[in-house]
């Protein structure tokens with residue numbers, strides 16, 4: 384059963400006022416993540432916009448325990464917290480390793496791989512704004528092909544985004560999901576599901592970034608919705624190897640094909656000047672990925 388937006392709990396754990404930019408997708412996502420966890424969580428966070436959101440000691444915008452850790456060590460540090468809780472005999476608290484795309488897909492990947500291989504009892508969340516945003520938009524291996532960043536300023540990035548879902552599947556992670564801040568009820572349901580399980584769980588959340596993708600701050604929610612409509616984001620979950628499309632992606636698959644990516648690309652200045660050769664390559668990549676996911680969802684007749 385899908386939770387509806389109006390059914391979400393009213394209690395807030397993200398306190399009013401934090402230091403993120405206007406229209407921050409991460410801020411929206413985190414609000415619903417905290418609701419889904421009932422505040423019963425310890426967050427382990429490396430350097431990122433999330434650290435900025437958390438605030439500087441002695442003040443915090445988040446009503447939950449929180450550890451700031453070194454960049455590459457997020458999953459290893461979370462493993463230490465898991466071991467500590469076990470030694471104290473404490474149960475019922477979800478240990479959440481929570482890092483950006485740079486901190487996950489590039490810098491923290493070895494610690495994450497180790498923790499996934501050991502099936503450590505944690506929820507690992509990667510919020511993906513598709514670049515190193517906190518330091519001024521440098522490309523990461525999650526940046527899409529063609530996007531201009533401070534380190535790919537002329538032609539845009541020349542490689543596709545790394546397939547983190549495939550990498551987590553190769554580690555036999557029991558629960559893997561994608562989500563976006565633009566569909567908070569879908570995100571809420573996935574965090575609830577992950578909370579109820581044990582072992583490693585991995586959720587990859589795309590969080591549109593107004594200054595980094597260069598679109599008006601008021602359009603953050605719209606940008607994630609267009610991304611889903613164009614299959615730049617595919618909402619799915621993989622439970623013990625069984626893949627299921629969820630929410631709007633599921634409804635789209637039942638109706639037909641996603642819209643072309645052009646609407647998404649034209650809405651963001653980071654893709655300004657992208658040539659047809661790049662646009663076609665990204666479109667083909669998006670279409671192929673969409674079909675490979677739809678084919679694996681047996682209930683969709685794949």
Ligand SMILES: Cc1ncc(C[n+]2csc(CCOP(=O)(O)OP(=O)(O)O)c2C)c(N)n1
Pocket residue numbers: 430431432433454455482483484485486487512514515516517518523
């Ligand atoms: C070892 C180390 N290298 C570099 C930095 C500088 N640094 C702080 S935040 C950040 C960007 C993080 O990018 P990402 O993980 O994608 O999170 P985002 O800022 O996009 O939210 C960098 C490079 C650091 N704090 N520590």
Ligand SMILES: [Mg+2]
Pocket residue numbers: 483484485510511512513514515516
């Ligand atoms: Mg980032």
